[in-house]
Amino acid sequence: MNQQDPALLEAAQQLVWALQAQQTEQIAPLIDRLNQLQEGSIYTQLSTLAQNLHQTLDELPDNTLLLQTKNDLPDATERLQSVIQILDEASHTTLTRLENSMALLSQLQSSPEIAAAHSSVLQDLRKELEAILSAQAYQDLTGQVLNRVIYVLSALEQSLMALIISAGHDYAAIPSRQLTPEQLKQGVGPNVTQASRQDALDNQADVDDLLSELGI
Amino acid sequence: MQINRDMNILVVDDFSTMRRIVKNLLKELGFSKFDEADDGSTAWPMIQTGKYDFIVSDWNMPEMTGIELLRRVRADAQLKDTPFLLITAEAKRSQILEAAQAGVDGYIVKPFTAATLNEKIQKIFERVAQRQQA
Numbered sequence: 639m640n641q642q643d644p645a646l647l648e649a650a651q652q653l654v655w656a657l658q659a660q661q662t663e664q665i666a667p668l669i670d671r672l673n674q675l676q677e678g679s680i681y682t683q684l685s686t687l688a689q690n691l692h693q694t695l696d697e698l699p700d701n702t703l704l705l706q707t708k709n710d711l712p713d714a715t716e717r718l719q720s721v722i723q724i725l726d727e728a729s730h731t732t733l734t735r736l737e738n739s740m741a742l743l744s745q746l747q748s749s750p751e752i753a754a755a756h757s758s759v760l761q762d763l764r765k766e767l768e769a770i771l772s773a774q775a776y777q778d779l780t781g782q783v784l785n786r787v788i789y790v791l792s793a794l795e796q797s798l799m800a801l802i803i804s805a806g807h808d809y810a811a812i813p814s815r816q817l818t819p820e821q822l823k824q825g826v827g828p829n830v831t832q833a834s835r836q837d838a839l840d841n842q843a844d845v846d847d848l849l850s851e852l853g854i
Numbered sequence: 855m856q857i858n859r860d861m862n863i864l865v866v867d868d869f870s871t872m873r874r875i876v877k878n879l880l881k882e883l884g885f886s887k888f889d890e891a892d893d894g895s896t897a898w899p900m901i902q903t904g905k906y907d908f909i910v911s912d913w914n915m916p917e918m919t920g921i922e923l924l925r926r927v928r929a930d931a932q933l934k935d936t937p938f939l940l941i942t943a944e945a946k947r948s949q950i951l952e953a954a955q956a957g958v959d960g961y962i963v964k965p966f967t968a969a970t971l972n973e974k975i976q977k978i979f980e981r982v983a984q985r986q987q988a
Binding site: 822823824825826827828829837838839840841842845848849852854 | 914921945947951954961970
């Protein structure tokens with residue numbers, strides 16, 4: 639609060655004078671006036687803060703926070719969701735193959751001659767397969783952790799978006815990220831987001847077609 | 855075509871699980887001599903010893919990328935003909951073009967199957983045999 643505000647000081651002095659002089663009819667309007675002045679000063683300070691925030695957001699190198707909020711946070715969330723999906727699919731592939739293997743093993747064990755000759759090896763093999771089966775529980779555990787992180791990231795994105803908009807930015811006007819040639823050279827990893835699938839080939843067959851065009 | 859299954863192979867990937875997968879698939883294909891490196895920067899001095907007949911590398915690694923490793927191999931008079939296979943998640947058209955320009959012999963996108971790996975290795979060594987005859 640600005641203690642040097644002359645209007646506030648003057649109104650306060652008038653109020654003291656009115657109280658001392660017992661000018662009761664002036665007391666209520668002066669208190670109202672004081673309240674108005676104080677509210678005005680809070681609004682001024684808030685608008686200064688908002689203006690500072692707007693400038694600070696603009697002055698960050700490459701509008702970092704704006705770009706991060708609009709592009710990187712949703713990108714991170716989408717990537718984490720794809721991780722859940724990849725883990726889920728991988729786990730199901732393993733489980734399907736395990737079920738097939740266990741059925742094959744049962745066939746072997748149901749043959750009396752084979753069971754008699756290789757009983758302990760077959761039992762050991764079943765134990766190994768069962769251990770692989772239990773190990774697939776990682777999918778549930780990692781999935782729960784990832785869901786939690788996605789929730790936190792989304793909440794953070796919403797809060798930052800509200801902050802940016804309240805600082806007077808046009809959210810829709812914030813540009814999207816473009817990959818630089820240096821980033822492509824370093825490698826950008828699996829193209830698991832919608833944005834990253836642009837210019838990406840879907841599968842080995844498409845890659846092979848391109849390679850054979852290039853004589854490889 | 856008969857491929858020499860005794861050749862020395864270097865498997866380069868920063869993920870140890872992927873190195874294990876590649877090694878096991880190569881083992882299933884009848885190969886038996888492998889070394890591993892976890893980055894282009896650790897692979898390069900190993901390759902410079904001249905020990906390896908075949909390099910299988912990832913692209914995206916922390917210190918030195920697979921594409922940089924490929925460029926170094928191709929720029930070295932002694933090593934330049936070493937067959938080089940990239941196994942990578944990088945699948946942008948521009949990246950595949952870049953790998954081709956850098957002289958890659960084969961390009962596999964992850965995830966991949968044993969059949970794809972076998973097919974690429976066959977193709978690479980057929981081409982090597984043709985090159986040696988020419």
